[in-house]
Amino acid sequence: xxxxxxxxxxxxxxxxxxxxxxxxxxxxxxxxxxxxxxxxxxxxxxxxxxxxxxxxxxxxxxxxxxxxxxxxxxxxxxxxxxxxxxxxxxxxxxxxxxxxxxxxxxxxxxxxxxxxxxxxxxxxxxxxxxxxxxxxxxxxxxxxxxxxxxxxxxxxxxxxxxxxxxxxxxxxxxxxxxxxxxxxxxxxxxxxxxxxxxxxxxxxxxxxxxxxxxxxxxxxxxxxxxxxxxxxxxxxxxxxxxxxxxxxxxxxxxxxxxxxxxxxxxxxxxxxxxxxxxxxxxxxxxxxxxxxxx
Amino acid sequence: xxxxxxxxxxxxxxxxxxxxxxxxxxxxxxxxxxxxxxxxxxxxxxxxxxxxxxxxxxxxxxxxxxxxxxxxxxxxxxxxxxxxxxxxxxxxxxxxxxxxxxxxxxxxxxxxxxxxxxxxxxxxxxxxxxxxxxxxxxxxxxxxxxxxxxxxxxxxxxxxxxxxxxxxxxxxxxxxxxxxxxxxxxxxxxxxxxxxxxxxxxxxxxxxxxxxxxxxxxxxxxxxxxxxxxxxxxxxxxxxxxxxxxxxxxxxxxxxxxxxxxxxxxxxxxxxxxxxxxxxxxxxxxxxxxxxxxxxxxxxxxxxxxxxxxxxxxxxxxxxxxxxxxxxxxxxxxxxxxxxxxxxxxxxxxxxxxxxxxxxxxxxxxxxxxxxxxxxxxxxxxxxxxxxxxxxxxxxxxxxxxxxxxxxxxxxxxxxxxxxxxxxxxxxxxxxxxxxxxxxxxxxxxxxxxxxxxxxxxxxxxxxxxxxxxxxxxxxxxxxxxxxxxxxxxxxxxxxxxxxxxxxxxxxxxxxxxxxx
Numbered sequence: 001x002x003x004x005x006x007x008x009x010x011x012x013x014x015x016x017x018x019x020x021x022x023x024x025x026x027x028x029x030x031x032x033x034x035x036x037x038x039x040x041x042x043x044x045x046x047x048x049x050x051x052x053x054x055x056x057x058x059x060x061x062x063x064x065x066x067x068x069x070x071x072x073x074x075x076x077x078x079x080x081x082x083x084x085x086x087x088x089x090x091x092x093x094x095x096x097x098x099x100x101x102x103x104x105x106x107x108x109x110x111x112x113x114x115x116x117x118x119x120x121x122x123x124x125x126x127x128x129x130x131x132x133x134x135x136x137x138x139x140x141x142x143x144x145x146x147x148x149x150x151x152x153x154x155x156x157x158x159x160x161x162x163x164x165x166x167x168x169x170x171x172x173x174x175x176x177x178x179x180x181x182x183x184x185x186x187x188x189x190x191x192x193x194x195x196x197x198x199x200x201x202x203x204x205x206x207x208x209x210x211x212x213x214x215x216x217x218x219x220x221x222x223x224x225x226x227x228x229x230x231x232x233x234x235x236x237x238x239x240x241x242x243x244x245x246x247x248x249x250x251x252x253x254x255x256x257x258x259x260x261x262x263x264x265x266x267x268x269x270x271x272x273x274x275x276x277x278x279x280x281x282x283x284x285x286x287x288x289x290x291x292x293x294x
Numbered sequence: 295x296x297x298x299x300x301x302x303x304x305x306x307x308x309x310x311x312x313x314x315x316x317x318x319x320x321x322x323x324x325x326x327x328x329x330x331x332x333x334x335x336x337x338x339x340x341x342x343x344x345x346x347x348x349x350x351x352x353x354x355x356x357x358x359x360x361x362x363x364x365x366x367x368x369x370x371x372x373x374x375x376x377x378x379x380x381x382x383x384x385x386x387x388x389x390x391x392x393x394x395x396x397x398x399x400x401x402x403x404x405x406x407x408x409x410x411x412x413x414x415x416x417x418x419x420x421x422x423x424x425x426x427x428x429x430x431x432x433x434x435x436x437x438x439x440x441x442x443x444x445x446x447x448x449x450x451x452x453x454x455x456x457x458x459x460x461x462x463x464x465x466x467x468x469x470x471x472x473x474x475x476x477x478x479x480x481x482x483x484x485x486x487x488x489x490x491x492x493x494x495x496x497x498x499x500x501x502x503x504x505x506x507x508x509x510x511x512x513x514x515x516x517x518x519x520x521x522x523x524x525x526x527x528x529x530x531x532x533x534x535x536x537x538x539x540x541x542x543x544x545x546x547x548x549x550x551x552x553x554x555x556x557x558x559x560x561x562x563x564x565x566x567x568x569x570x571x572x573x574x575x576x577x578x579x580x581x582x583x584x585x586x587x588x589x590x591x592x593x594x595x596x597x598x599x600x601x602x603x604x605x606x607x608x609x610x611x612x613x614x615x616x617x618x619x620x621x622x623x624x625x626x627x628x629x630x631x632x633x634x635x636x637x638x639x640x641x642x643x644x645x646x647x648x649x650x651x652x653x654x655x656x657x658x659x660x661x662x663x664x665x666x667x668x669x670x671x672x673x674x675x676x677x678x679x680x681x682x683x684x685x686x687x688x689x690x691x692x693x694x695x696x697x698x699x700x701x702x703x704x705x706x707x708x709x710x711x712x713x714x715x716x717x718x719x720x721x722x723x724x725x726x727x728x729x730x731x732x733x734x735x736x737x738x739x740x741x742x743x744x745x746x747x748x749x750x751x752x753x754x755x756x757x758x759x760x761x762x763x764x765x766x767x768x769x770x771x772x773x774x775x776x777x778x779x780x781x782x783x784x785x786x787x788x789x790x791x792x793x794x795x796x797x798x799x800x801x802x803x804x805x806x807x808x809x810x811x
């Protein structure tokens with residue numbers, strides 16, 4: 001039931017969604033702060049609930065408006081700009097984490113192991129990567145507060161498999177997109193479904209890897225700068241894969257309901273850009289964290 | 295489509311209208327300006343005389359921290375976002391912002407974030423006391439228990455800024471009226487387009503910085519802990535990679551405002567429009583590659599010091615282009631000195647002083663003397679207050695008649711200007727002397743030789759504070775009972791689409807886009 005496109009730009013009526021979403025975020029922020037310092041997680045969960053409900057309702061509204069033909073081409077261009085710049089902001093966030101990794105490896109660690117800094121503060125510390133012996137261990141030995149990991153993840157097992165999985169998922173997603181452009185619904189759904197399954201498989205292996213790191217390798221968030229950068233980079237990437245998988249799953253369900261057509265599929269396209277972005281970040285991770293980090 | 299303003303409080307809570315949202319941003323910013331100003335008054339009252347009189351040192355540190363945070367994130371940034379909301383759709387002939395509901399979300403996050411931030415004042419251990427730059431390990435190992443609330447408040451403020459900026463970019467790139475090419479846009483829209491780009495680029499960097507702090511405090515990571523192989527200096531690099539573009543985020547829209555006011559009251563078009571655009575872009579580009587000039591005393595290699603020194607000095611070139619263009623716009627103009635113009639001229643003079651002290655600070659060897667002294671405080675208040683706040687005040691006087699269809703009291707406006715101008719200079723000019731003489735910033739007490747200028751500075755600060763009360767009175771009395779004006783063009787020399795719509799601007803404007811020749 002696609003109505004004809006509106007010629008004027010759609011300026012929505014008054015809406016309760018934004019203010020509720022804002023309050024949800026505020027409650028969540030407050031709750032997260034309390035929870036992180038060891039308090040109850042209740043407020044945080046209430047915030048998540050408010051936020052989740054508001055966002056669900058918000059996205060439903062936008063989809064409904066689109067189905068009712070209220071969105072013209074110009075509005076869709078606004079969506080495209082918005083998603084593009086959102087992904088750019090995400091790229092900047094990862095850039096900070098990558099930049100920190102490079103700074104530590106190339107500058108900070110060598111500086112800690114030379115000259116008066118080494119003599120006076122961290123006597124006997126030698127820079128190396130992966131950093132098994134932290135400056136603290138070099139000085140205090142077994143009594144050190146911050147200890148390095150015993151071993152690290154071998155890039156050529158699970159990480160390699162995960163690399164292949166994610167790269168394959170980018171291809172399957174592209175095939176799905178091509179099918180959608182030809183309006184072939186069935187292959188679209190199949191290939192998109194395969195992509196979602198690949199995403200979930202990736203996450204499964206990632207969890208496996210974390211369990212191995214924590215249980216067998218002594219590689220944790222607290223094991224010096226190696227553990228810090230390893231888990232923060234892979235962890236935030238994993239969180240983004242989770243979100244991306246969820247986004248694609250929603251698009252799959254929408255596809256099942258027959259929402260998309262070859263020239264009207266912004267929800268799917270935005271999710272797919274996001275997915276490709278997350279894949280590119282992984283390639284960076286695989287090279288700089290796993291391969292060059294071992 | 296022609297839904298008008300709803301009745302009651304719901305109009306504001308649930309609005310999707312760029313003018314309503316702009317108004318809310320402006321009032322929010324104004325109230326935060328008074329909150330941050332109150333903190334400043336506490337600081338200046340304590341520093342009125344040497345010794346400890348009013349507050350204890352820990353509370354003094356909370357005041358300096360909260361003053362900075364509230365003014366930067368609560369007062370100045372939202373003020374310009376408010377102006378952007380009101381004026382950009384009017385200036386480019388758009389029916390509203392590109393994504394009106396997200397626009398309202400961007401706003402409503404702010405009060406929530408500042409409730410979380412301000413609540414830390416009442417928590418055990420007090421509010422953040424590590425300075426608005428929250429250097430590790432002050433903000434990690436030695437932070438008060440409330441630091442987590444500060445972190446998450448900053449997180450959602452960042453989300454608000456990113457959404458607001460995305461909205462502005464989408465509006466400017468996608469919603470311009472037919473014929474309104476990029477190089478025909480008013481400078482205010484241009485400066486905001488570039489500012490929004492800066493925000494989208496660096497707000498995630500701030501998010502990264504606070505995330506790392508959060509992890510170091512609560513989850514045992516070693517980003518800023520040398521014992522685990524991290525480095526506290528890394529924090530400064532990350533922070534200033536955000537922080538330097540951030541100061542241009544604050545000043546670029548101010549440039550835009552000045553570029554609107556000066557031509558109007560000089561009755562001449564802006565001199566060198568395209569060079570203004572390129573200069574703004576150049577400043578934005580340079581802002582990404584100069585950050586470590588905030589860190590000359592941290593122990594960088596000499597090559598780093600030299601690079602950051604020279605790169606920083608380059609900024610003086612595009613900034614100089616702007617200043618000369620404003621002056622040349624006034625040259626042989628038919629100038630009249632209404633209140634907005636007074637603020638604009640004061641901006642050009644005082645901002646230039648702030649710019650010059652910036653060049654002084656950029657000299658790495660000299661900075662070793664100035665670093666973390668009141669000279670720095672004087673420098674950035676010349677750009678933040680006499681720059682951003684003066685331009686924001688000028689903007690309010692300039693566009694207030696268009697917003698509410700009433701004229702402010704010109705005599706009162708001029709009194710307010712002179713009080714603010716004189717008060718500001720008495721407050722901050724002596725701080726240059728204090729800094730050169732070696733008085734460190736962020737201390738609750740000082741040695742006796744600094745007493746005289748501190749007293750002078752405090753007197754000036756109180757004067758400046760009083761001027762803001764006068765501004766509030768002038769705005770309120772205008773909105774409630776000012777003389778009605780209906781001319782579309784409030785100022786005879788004003789140009790641009792915003793002056794073609796009726797006064798006061800109707801709830802919906804440009805529902806069908808105008809044709810721009």
